[in-house]
Amino acid sequence: xxxxxxxxxxxxxxxxxxxxxxxxxxxxxxxxxxxxxxxxxxxxxxxxxxxxxxxxxxxxxxxxxxxxxxxxxxxxxxxxxxxxxxxxxxxxxxxxxxxxxxxxxxxxxxxxxxxxxxxxxxxxxxxxxxxxxxxxxxxxxxxxxxxxxxxxxxxxxxxxxxxxxxxxxxxxxxxxxxxxxxxxxxxxxxxxxxxxxxxxxxxxxxxxxxxxxxxxxxxxxxxxxxxxxxxxxxxxxxxxxxxxxxxxxxxxxxxxxxxxxxxxxxxxxxxxxxxxxxxxxxxxxxxxxxxxxxxxxxxxxxxxxxxxxxxxxxxxxxxxxxxxxxxxxxxxxxxxxxxxxxxxxxxxxxxxxxxxxxxxxxxxxxxxxxxxxxxxxxxxxxxxxxxxxxxxxxxxxxxxxxxxxxxxxxxxxxxxxxxxxxxxxxxxxxxxxxxxxxxxxxxxxxxx
Ligand SMILES: Nc1ncnc2c1ncn2[C@@H]1O[C@H](COP(=O)(O)OP(=O)(O)O)[C@@H](O)[C@H]1O
Ligand SMILES: [Mg+2]
Numbered sequence: 001x002x003x004x005x006x007x008x009x010x011x012x013x014x015x016x017x018x019x020x021x022x023x024x025x026x027x028x029x030x031x032x033x034x035x036x037x038x039x040x041x042x043x044x045x046x047x048x049x050x051x052x053x054x055x056x057x058x059x060x061x062x063x064x065x066x067x068x069x070x071x072x073x074x075x076x077x078x079x080x081x082x083x084x085x086x087x088x089x090x091x092x093x094x095x096x097x098x099x100x101x102x103x104x105x106x107x108x109x110x111x112x113x114x115x116x117x118x119x120x121x122x123x124x125x126x127x128x129x130x131x132x133x134x135x136x137x138x139x140x141x142x143x144x145x146x147x148x149x150x151x152x153x154x155x156x157x158x159x160x161x162x163x164x165x166x167x168x169x170x171x172x173x174x175x176x177x178x179x180x181x182x183x184x185x186x187x188x189x190x191x192x193x194x195x196x197x198x199x200x201x202x203x204x205x206x207x208x209x210x211x212x213x214x215x216x217x218x219x220x221x222x223x224x225x226x227x228x229x230x231x232x233x234x235x236x237x238x239x240x241x242x243x244x245x246x247x248x249x250x251x252x253x254x255x256x257x258x259x260x261x262x263x264x265x266x267x268x269x270x271x272x273x274x275x276x277x278x279x280x281x282x283x284x285x286x287x288x289x290x291x292x293x294x295x296x297x298x299x300x301x302x303x304x305x306x307x308x309x310x311x312x313x314x315x316x317x318x319x320x321x322x323x324x325x326x327x328x329x330x331x332x333x334x335x336x337x338x339x340x341x342x343x344x345x346x347x348x349x350x351x352x353x354x355x356x357x358x359x360x361x362x363x364x365x366x367x368x369x370x371x372x373x374x375x376x377x378x379x380x381x382x383x384x385x386x387x388x389x390x391x392x393x394x395x396x397x398x399x400x401x402x403x404x405x406x407x408x409x410x411x412x413x414x415x416x417x418x419x420x421x422x423x424x425x426x427x428x429x430x431x432x433x434x435x436x437x438x439x440x441x442x443x444x445x446x447x448x
Contacts (some may be wrong), residue, residue, distance in 0.1 A: 008128040011121055014073065015096050017089075018328045021163060021181060022188035024094035027329065028055045028155050029189060029209065030084040030289065031091055033196065035059025035153065041146065042185065042211045046178045048170025053098070053157045056146035061108035061153055064115055070104065071117050071132050081317060082203070084289055087327050091155070094328070096121060100159035103135065105143035107151055113137075114144050122159070186211050187219070187273040192290045194218035201288035221283050221293060221310050223270040228256035230356070232349065235378065237341055239315075239322055240411050242404050246319040248338065252349040254356050255308040280307045280353075282342075284323070284332050285314045291325065297334045299343045300350065309353035311346065340415040341378070344422045348374060377421045385414050 037059035075088030095102040100121040118133040197218035232252040261267035272279040279294040323332040396403040
């Protein structure tokens with residue numbers, strides 16, 4: 001017996017699955033990127049209760065069948081490994097978290113017709129049915145105009161009840177705040193998509209995003225154009241999951257202290273949308289799209305003295321379940337298997353960052369050596385463990401239960417080993433005092 005959910009009741013809760021405005025816009029941008037767009041325009045117009053927000057792209061567009069499927073909650077489709085999509089919900093859930101009327105217009109061939117489809121919450125509530133409305137092109141020029149003669153897709157949000165929560169949605173306050181939202185979206189997209197905007201993503205196509213006609217400039221969390229920014233050695237970590245292994249790339253950076261930035265303006269910009277203190281920590285990327293920008297995920301606490309530490313962590317969608325990626329793609333959890341290693345990396349980077357904060361350029365080498373030593377240890381442990389894994393796989397076959405069980409135990413052992421050896425390396429480094437200076441051959445005694 002099939003029992004269908006009540007449309008009227010369910011649509012209400014689907015509006016609240018954790019999107020904020022800029023996160024919701026970012027989810028539309030994901031779709032545009034996935035459709036191969038190179039040019040995305042975001043337009044917002046304040047017209048009191050008729051205000052609207054629109055995202056237009058020059059991607060592949062959608063055929064009639066694809067458009068209808070795209071509006072289904074839980075789109076039925078196959079995902080490639082390099083896809084930015086995931087749950088088949090983003091378009092609907094992100095849009096309806098902000099507005100009551102979502103219209104999608106799309107055209108997949110230059111000669112073809114523009115097709116439109118719409119969810120309207122008022123209609124769903126009135127009918128209690130999952131009924132998609134099909135407006136005529138001439139009745140919805142706001143959605144069709146950007147597609148004139150071109151292939152692509154337009155997503156239009158109207159009835160912005162969640163954005164214009166004012167007693168008077170056409171009042172002065174509403175107007176001012178609507179204007180501020182533009183900056184908020186701009187800052188967020190500049191961060192989330194910085195690799196795409198700076199042509200650093202693995203995807204080959206260029207990408208420009210315009211907001212109300214202005215191009216969005218990428219924001220680099222690691223201020224890599226500053227000569228004093230320090231990029232520490234990249235670490236490749238492995239996450240095991242049954243017989244499979246996922247690679248996670250970790251790249252730590254220590255940004256310069258305020259006085260060492262090229263200009264005060266560059267320092268201000270590097271502070272980021274959430275400002276220095278809250279931008280320290282991990283930057284998680286999934287297929288080059290940032291999921292989390294800053295924060296230590298409870299592996300340590302944010303502290304004024306470590307605010308110059310920022311660490312990129314890259315993973316692939318095949319590891320989504322291990323990172324517990326949420327629907328709005330705004331949150332991950334550090335997999336238990338990575339906690340020890342990420343904590344160790346974070347604390348060594350934090351130490352260097354503290355040195356940089358205090359302006360101790362001398363201290364760099366010392367802490368750098370410690371980091372190098374720890375890295376060497378980790379590498380060695382990794383090599384041995386890998387050799388053991390290869391031998392075991394040959395012995396038992398890649399899919400055997402035995403291999404999976406042993407693999408789990410080895411992973412735990414590896415964590416313990418790395419942790420213990422890291423501690424020993426650290427203890428040695430502290431014991432040697434400023435060991436770096438002696439080790440690098442420079443005398444501690446200034447007279448020699
Ligand atoms: N801008 C777009 N251009 C082309 N196709 C799109 C666009 N936006 C959405 N789609 C289609 O709609 C589907 C559903 O999108 P969405 O609800 O965001 O889920 P997901 O991205 O997880 O698949 C996508 O898989 C894609 O096929
Ligand atoms: Mg999507």
